[in-house]
Amino acid sequence: AIAIGMVACSNDDNLPDAPDANAAKGNTYASISIKLPKGPSTRALPEDYNNIDTWKGIDAIETINVFLVNSKANTVDVGKFTKASFDGIDSQGILFPNVALKATAGDNVKAYVVLNGTESTILGTLKTTSAANFDDVYNDVISEVASKLASNDGTNDVIMMTNTVDPVEKEVKAGVSEGDAMAGSVNTFMVDVERVVSRAIVTAKEAEKKAVIKVQNAQGTDASTITIKDLKYVVGQSNKQFYMIEPADESG
Numbered sequence: 001a002i003a004i005g006m007v008a009c010s011n012d013d014n015l016p017d018a019p020d021a022n023a024a025k026g027n028t029y030a031s032i033s034i035k036l037p038k039g040p041s042t043r044a045l046p047e048d049y050n051n052i053d054t055w056k057g058i059d060a061i062e063t064i065n066v067f068l069v070n071s072k073a074n075t076v077d078v079g080k081f082t083k084a085s086f087d088g089i090d091s092q093g094i095l096f097p098n099v100a101l102k103a104t105a106g107d108n109v110k111a112y113v114v115l116n117g118t119e120s121t122i123l124g125t126l127k128t129t130s131a132a133n134f135d136d137v138y139n140d141v142i143s144e145v146a147s148k149l150a151s152n153d154g155t156n157d158v159i160m161m162t163n164t165v166d167p168v169e170k171e172v173k174a175g176v177s178e179g180d181a182m183a184g185s186v187n188t189f190m191v192d193v194e195r196v197v198s199r200a201i202v203t204a205k206e207a208e209k210k211a212v213i214k215v216q217n218a219q220g221t222d223a224s225t226i227t228i229k230d231l232k233y234v235v236g237q238s239n240k241q242f243y244m245i246e247p248a249d250e251s252g
Contacts, residue, residue: 026077026102028174029181032066032111032189034086036093037161060116060156061086061095065123067112067134068103068172068189074131075104094190100181105174111189112138115161122160122244139166142196142242150195162244164192196242 036059064086066079079101086095103109112134117123122142129137150159176187217223 026104028103028105028172028176028187029100029178030068030103030109030172030176030187030189031097031100031181031184032079032113032191033097033184034064034095034113034115035190035192036089036095037194059161060153060158062116062158064095065114065117065126066101067114067126068101069110069112069131069134070104070106070108070172071110071131071169072108073104073106076129076131076134077101077103078127096184098182100178103172103187105172107171108169109172110135110167110169111191112163112167113161113191113193115193116158117160135166138163138244140244142244159195161193161195164194164245166245167191194246196244 061083063083064081066081068077068079069075070077081097081099085097085099087098089095112126114123114126125137126134150157152158170189172187181187211228213226213228214222215224215226
């Protein structure tokens with residue numbers, strides 16, 4: 001397991017730009033577990049590349065923002081966590097919290113999450129969105145290039161992740177203590193997330209990195225050679241728009 005602890009560094013009580021900040025909310029506690037796109041196990045690759053090492057597809061979790069949207073009470077409870085905030089990742093790729101966040105009790109509560117998001121990309125907008133409009137905004141298109149939503153520090157990928165599907169409403173019970181919520185016995189949400197942009201691996205066989213290419217003249221005889229000493233690549237283009245949640249296929 002990968003140890004990632006988390007400590008709540010803010011919630012809706014101390015975020016001045018949280019929606020409906022003066023509403024009577026935060027009367028109970030809830031916790032959230034997050035399932036990442038894959039577990040931390042090694043990913044198998046075909047043996048058709050320069051097998052120098054094994055690519056493990058390591059995701060770095062820098063920040064997690066949670067939005068509990070209560071449509072009936074018209075409240076949005078916000079929790080922001082840092083990468084010391086969860087007990088760890090199990091073999092199924094699930095992050096388990098060691099903290100709980102304040103929530104508003106009700107029958108119609110949805111949990112939305114944004115991992116590794118930025119204020120300029122989407123978080124600033126979500127924090128000022130009302131409960132009535134939250135679903136539409138979260139499902140809207142992000143106008144941004146992939147390089148603004150993902151980065152790599154040489155070892156870890158830091159990629160923005162969001163809900164895999166539109167969340168289902170569930171009941172949040174009133175009067176639940178922080179300890180009971182953390183224990184996972186009540187008011188617990190499970191959210192599957194996926195990366196908003198894809199990643200790929202580019203490889204070359206070692207022999208091809210040192211290949212000699214013969215160049216022939218118009219008469220068909222060898223005139224010169226080209227020796228490959230190094231290979232580099234760049235991404236030639238990127239989508240300029242992304243969906244927070246992949247749209248459902250309505251073709252069928």
